[in-house]
Amino acid sequence: MRNVTERPRGSGNLYFRRKVAGKDTYLRLPSIDSADFYAEYARLSAPEPQRARPAAGTVGALVESYRACKEFTDKDPKTRVNQARYLDMIAAEIGHRSVKGLRPIHIFTMRDRLADTPGKANNWLSVFKNLMKHAIRLDMRTDNPAQHVPIFKTGEHEPWPADLLAVCLEQATPMTRLAIITGLCSGQRIGDCVRMQYGWIGADGIMAFAQQKRRRGGVIKEVAVPMHPFWVEELGKLPRKSVTLLYERTGTPFKTTAAIQERLRALMAKEEVQSVITDLVARETIAPETKFTFHGLRKNACCYLIECGLNEQQIGEMLGMSPDMVRHYGKRARALMVARSAAKQMTGGKIVPIAGAKAPALMAKK
Secondary structure, three states, rough: OOOOEEEOOOOOOOEEEEEOEEEEEEEEEOOOOOOOOHHHHHHHHHOOOOOOOOOOOEEEHHHHHHHHOOOHHHHOHHHHHHHHHHHHHHHHHHHHOOOOOOOHHHHHHHHHHOOOOHHHHHHHHHHHHHHHHHHHHOOOOOOOOOOOOOOOOOOOOOOOHHHHHHHHHOOOOOHHHHHHHHHHHHOOOOHHHHHHHHHHHHOOOEEEEOOOOOOEEEEEEEEEOOOOOHHHHHOOOOOOOEEEEEEEEOOOOOOHHHHHHHHHHHOOOHHHHHHHHHHHHHHOOOOOOOOOOHHHHHHHHHHHHHHHHOHHHHHHHHHHOHHHHHHHHOHHHHHHHHHHHHHHHHHOOOOOOOOOOHHHHHHHOO
C-alpha cells in the first residue's frame, strides 16, 4: 500500500510515511486486521487542507517570520530541517495564541507533554527560546518567557558494557551489526557514520573526512581514523551495494539517522538483550534506568584508545574531540588503569607483621 511501511521488517508494526518539513516522519497505524486500519489509512492519505494565513501578532505569524529571517536561513541545511519540525509543532499547537500573551506557565505545560522523550523536549525548548528571541527583535514583546524554563536532565551517554555489546552483535541484523561496529571502531557520531564512503578510505587504510557537526564559530573538524581489522573484516561480509558503508535494504544510502536509531531501539527491546540488561542491573554494573544509544559507542572508542596508550591530543584528532572532552569521556578507562596499576603494587609485595601486632592464630588460641 502506498506510503505504508513495516518497521522493523517482520515485526508486524505498520507506519504511514509522510513528509514533514522535508523529512520523512512515520506515523503508527493500527494492526492490519483492525477495523480501524482502513479508516486511519484513508485519513492520513487525504491531502492536507490549505491553511489560512496566521493573523498578525500570533505565534503562527511569528513562526513564518522566523523561517524567513537570515538567522534561520543561514543555518546548516540539516539543522534547518530538524528545527523546522519543532517550528511545525509549535505552530500546530499554539499558532493561534498571541505572542504577547505567552507566559512561562504555557511553556512549562508544553515542555512537560514531551517529558517521556527528554531529548526531544530539550530540542523543542531550544527552538522555542530562539523563536522568542526573534519576537523580541521584532518588538512583539520585551522579554523571553522561555528563558528560565529548564531543560530535562538526560544523563550522560553510557558506554556499552562488554556483555551488552556481545549480545547485541549476536542478535543484530547484518546491517545493524555493521552500524554498531562502525560506531565502535570509528568513534564517530551517528550522522557521520551514515555518511562514510568507501572513497574516503586511503591506500594506507586510513579514513579521512570532515565531520558534519561544526564546532563553535562554525569551524569544521577534519579527522583521520585508522580502519581496525575487525571493522574491515565486517565490511567484507556484506555486498558493496552503495558508495556508503551503510545503506538501506534497497541499496541506497541512508538519508537520515532515523532508520539506524529505530533499528537500535528494536534491538534493545529484544528479549535476549533485555535479559542481559537485567543481569547488568542485578550486578549493579549499570543503574536501572540506564539507556544505551549509538553515541555511547563513541565513549567506548575513546576508552579503548586510552587503554591502548594514546595521548589526549592523538585521541582528540582521531575522534574530533577536544582534550577536555577526551578526559571527560575517558574517566572510567583511567579509573580502571589506576586500579590495575595499584593492584600490581598491592599484590606484588610481601605482607609483613606490624611490630607489636599479634598473629591471628595466637589470638585464636588464647
